[in-house]
Amino acid sequence: MRKKITKAVFPVAGLGTRFLPATKASPKEMLPIVDKPLIQYAVEEAVAAGATELIFIIGRNKRSIPDHFDMSFELEATLQAGKKFEVLKQIQNILPKNVSCIYIRQAEALGLGHAVLLAKSVVGDDPFSVILADDLIDAEKPAMQQMVELFGLQGASILGVEDVDPSETASYGIVDAKEVSPNVLELHGIVEKPQPDEAPSNLAVVGRYILTPEIFECLENVKPGKGGEIQLTDGIAALMEKQRILAYRFDGKRYDCGSKLGYVKANVEFSMKHDEIGEEFSQYLRDLIK
Numbered sequence: 001m002r003k004k005i006t007k008a009v010f011p012v013a014g015l016g017t018r019f020l021p022a023t024k025a026s027p028k029e030m031l032p033i034v035d036k037p038l039i040q041y042a043v044e045e046a047v048a049a050g051a052t053e054l055i056f057i058i059g060r061n062k063r064s065i066p067d068h069f070d071m072s073f074e075l076e077a078t079l080q081a082g083k084k085f086e087v088l089k090q091i092q093n094i095l096p097k098n099v100s101c102i103y104i105r106q107a108e109a110l111g112l113g114h115a116v117l118l119a120k121s122v123v124g125d126d127p128f129s130v131i132l133a134d135d136l137i138d139a140e141k142p143a144m145q146q147m148v149e150l151f152g153l154q155g156a157s158i159l160g161v162e163d164v165d166p167s168e169t170a171s172y173g174i175v176d177a178k179e180v181s182p183n184v185l186e187l188h189g190i191v192e193k194p195q196p197d198e199a200p201s202n203l204a205v206v207g208r209y210i211l212t213p214e215i216f217e218c219l220e221n222v223k224p225g226k227g228g229e230i231q232l233t234d235g236i237a238a239l240m241e242k243q244r245i246l247a248y249r250f251d252g253k254r255y256d257c258g259s260k261l262g263y264v265k266a267n268v269e270f271s272m273k274h275d276e277i278g279e280e281f282s283q284y285l286r287d288l289i290k
């Protein structure tokens with residue numbers, strides 16, 4: 001029987017330099033889209049896809065992430081006393097009871113590949129998912145769930161990919177892949193952030209991965225790559241020499257919340273759909289552009 005994917009890794013140790021000064025003392029993953037931090041959207045996506053062990057690779061200034069997922073006794077008591085039962089329910093139910101969180105410190109920001117490698121002792125011999133919270137994906141069926149279902153059929157590592165404008169290849173891991181069935185491609189190559197004239201395609205890896213545990217051995221052996229960092233992309237390139245890897249064009253809309261423009265777009269569109277403020281906000285926008 002194929003192993004179930006119950007472990008999700010969240011690398012959240014980046015410095016968030018594109019969002020300074022907002023990220024000087026607090027992590028970019030805690031930036032809210034309307035009223036929920038990015039990391040909570042990522043966690044909800046993982047949980048919807050069956051994850052029960054959440055592994056956060058955290059760095060300096062990230063204490064607010066464990067705090068966010070811990071029970072807040074004082075806050076709950078205050079809300080209870082003030083009879084604010086609706087909000088109380090929201091903060092009590094951030095994580096289902098069967099889900100646990102594990103925090104690993106990345107003492108030095110040595111790269112995404114290094115961050116994922118730190119999860120090795122907890123992940124062990126199981127396939128696992130990786131979610132980058134600054135890639136927010138709005139989809140009818142959560143993107144990671146789509147990928148987990150594909151894994152159930154194929155049993156191979158899977159990279160979530162999306163077509164990007166050819167001028168943007170230097171911001172992504174770019175794949176060389178051949179379509180084997182609708183939206184499913186077989187990986188033949190992968191390069192970290194190539195310039196457009198060197199890119200094998202315009203198909204970019206976005207922050208969703210399902211990886212087999214053999215990735216760890218590959219990451220242990222990769223040399224620092226682009227930007228002097230241990231790149232996950234280079235680990236995946238090495239894994240590809242040993243195993244079949246798939247790329248999957250998921251169904252959904254991605255917002256690059258690591259960039260200011262993507263972040264603001266996500267806030268506008270999520271606000272328009274929001275239960276509490278959606279209608280009023282949409283009207284406000286219509287009036288504004290009149």
Ligand code: G1P
Pocket residue numbers: 112132135171172173174192193204205206207231232233258
């Ligand atoms: C990372 C990866 C890159 C991937 C991207 C997706 O880059 O290194 O391969 O395409 O995430 O968001 P970062 O955006 O962290 O620089």
